[in-house]
Amino acid sequence: MKVSYYPGCSLQSTASEYGASTEAVLRALGITGKELPDWNCCGATSGHAIYRGLHQALAIRNLLIAEGEGLDLVVPCAACYNALRSTRQVLAGGDPEALRLKEETEHLLGRRYQGEVRVLHILEFLAGEEVGALLSARIRVPLAGLKLASYYGCLLTRPPRTVSFETNPEQPRLMDDLLSRLGASPVVWSHKTECCGASLSIPAPEIVCDLVGKIVLAARRAGADAIVTACPLCQTNLDGRQPEGEKIPVFFLTELVGVALGLNPHKWLRKHLVDARPLLKAHNLITASRA
Amino acid sequence: MVELRDPQPLRWIEEPSGQPITRCFQCYKCSSGCPVAGAMDILPHQIVRFVHLGLEEELLKCRAIWLCTACHTCKARCPNGIDISAINDTLKAAVLARGLRPALPAVADFHRQFLASVEKHGRVHELGMMVAYKLKTGNYLQDVPLGMRMLARGKFKLLPDPIRGQKEVRTLFHRARGEQR
Numbered sequence: 001m002k003v004s005y006y007p008g009c010s011l012q013s014t015a016s017e018y019g020a021s022t023e024a025v026l027r028a029l030g031i032t033g034k035e036l037p038d039w040n041c042c043g044a045t046s047g048h049a050i051y052r053g054l055h056q057a058l059a060i061r062n063l064l065i066a067e068g069e070g071l072d073l074v075v076p077c078a079a080c081y082n083a084l085r086s087t088r089q090v091l092a093g094g095d096p097e098a099l100r101l102k103e104e105t106e107h108l109l110g111r112r113y114q115g116e117v118r119v120l121h122i123l124e125f126l127a128g129e130e131v132g133a134l135l136s137a138r139i140r141v142p143l144a145g146l147k148l149a150s151y152y153g154c155l156l157t158r159p160p161r162t163v164s165f166e167t168n169p170e171q172p173r174l175m176d177d178l179l180s181r182l183g184a185s186p187v188v189w190s191h192k193t194e195c196c197g198a199s200l201s202i203p204a205p206e207i208v209c210d211l212v213g214k215i216v217l218a219a220r221r222a223g224a225d226a227i228v229t230a231c232p233l234c235q236t237n238l239d240g241r242q243p244e245g246e247k248i249p250v251f252f253l254t255e256l257v258g259v260a261l262g263l264n265p266h267k268w269l270r271k272h273l274v275d276a277r278p279l280l281k282a283h284n285l286i287t288a289s290r291a
Numbered sequence: 292m293v294e295l296r297d298p299q300p301l302r303w304i305e306e307p308s309g310q311p312i313t314r315c316f317q318c319y320k321c322s323s324g325c326p327v328a329g330a331m332d333i334l335p336h337q338i339v340r341f342v343h344l345g346l347e348e349e350l351l352k353c354r355a356i357w358l359c360t361a362c363h364t365c366k367a368r369c370p371n372g373i374d375i376s377a378i379n380d381t382l383k384a385a386v387l388a389r390g391l392r393p394a395l396p397a398v399a400d401f402h403r404q405f406l407a408s409v410e411k412h413g414r415v416h417e418l419g420m421m422v423a424y425k426l427k428t429g430n431y432l433q434d435v436p437l438g439m440r441m442l443a444r445g446k447f448k449l450l451p452d453p454i455r456g457q458k459e460v461r462t463l464f465h466r467a468r469g470e471q472r
Binding site: 009010012013014015016038039040041043044045046047048049050051052053054057058061095097104105108109154157158159160169170193194195197198199200202203204205207211236240241270271272273 | 327358364380398399401413424434437441454456460
């Protein structure tokens with residue numbers, strides 16, 4: 001199987017362990033992830049905050065390049081995914097302003113957009129029928145005994161009609177199901193889709209610490225040993241802004257898939273601010289000798 | 292107290308935000324679910340009401356539009372399909388386009404520095420963006436320990452990684468700002 005792969009900016013810096021673990025997992029499953037040539041930044045929250053239509057224009061350039069590749073586009077970053085998926089939907093719905101942007105960008109790149117490229121978040125890709133079966137067949141280290149809080153955040157779930165791949169976007173299940181498939185025990189908890197405030201993390205940290213504190217506390221209250229995210233902004237924020245005295249590990253989904261596949265996770269996990277290795281060692285999921 | 296002056300809805304917000312503002316019947320569902328409502332000076336449902344009542348100056352001066360995290364919880368739950376974060380984006384753009392002072396300058400500076408990095412390289416260079424933001428705001432001491440820990444763990448790429456299509460990306464920026472090319 002071959003797919004197009006759009007890492008996005010964070011996966012090459014603050015969340016490089018998300019990028020590295022995604023690539024390792026794809027390789028281990030025998031899937032070729034071909035990096036989208038010359039991709040640009042999606043603009044994240046800033047992309048739509050102060051200039052009208054900029055985030056759509058940035059997304060259209062990436063969609064045009066992806067369509068030229070002729071493969072499904074797999075995206076691990078929730079912000080990139082949200083920008084691509086929502087722009088794709090707006091174009092499909094025939095929004096006149098988006099169509100004008102599309103024509104301008106087509107002219108700039110010298111190719112036409114047909115609306116055929118499929119955009120998949122890494123979560124829905126790994127949980128899909130075909131890849132899910134591949135995954136089940138290759139699990140070598142079941143994550144037995146790990147109690148995990150699946151954290152979906154905003155960008156994978158809202159706006160529901162344009163980006164969500166869930167039956168009930170207020171109560172998402174897909175990550176829980178995938179973690180169960182890996183042998184872990186997802187907990188039932190209250191803050192699956194609450195916002196962590198990542199876009200304000202730098203200019204208004206006091207507000208963000210409050211939001212992160214509530215999410216971390218809710219995960220603890222539900223008995224979770226760790227939180228799992230599928231968004232580089234959520235992970236950086238939840239890992240770095242925990243309340244005084246709190247140290248709950250925050251995993252990227254692909255890191256845990258990698259552990260279950262028997263890959264060596266040390267090079268990913270040593271980048272975390274809250275060390276996640278003691279928890280995995282306590283459950284005999286990794287060995288100290290492989291560090 | 293806000294003094295009402297011959298209310299005229301702010302029709303100019305409807306088109307750029309793409310939101311059916313007049314459908315709102317003030318059910319408060321948006322404000323009930325908003326994660327940052329506690330820090331806002333005008334609550335989400337009030338933002339829509341202020342648009343109905345033509346309270347333009349109050350909206351352009353408020354902190355709430357800058358505190359919105361664009362989490363879209365309001366949009367997901369609104370019985371009338373209104374995305375208040377899109378209204379907030381339109382208002383923020385208007386503040387900057389008219390040369391007014393943002394109520395939370397640090398938030399505006401963050402967005403500007405983030406986008407300046409994307410405009411320059413085609414991708415955001417996080418370390419360079421953070422340095423530029425600190426120089427702009429003079430907020431040198433904030434988050435230094437956190438930044439050092441992230442640096443020590445190799446979380447920052449030291450140099451930018453410009454794309455080949457930089458000129459294309461710059462053109463998209465010029466157009467979004469309404470500049471002639």
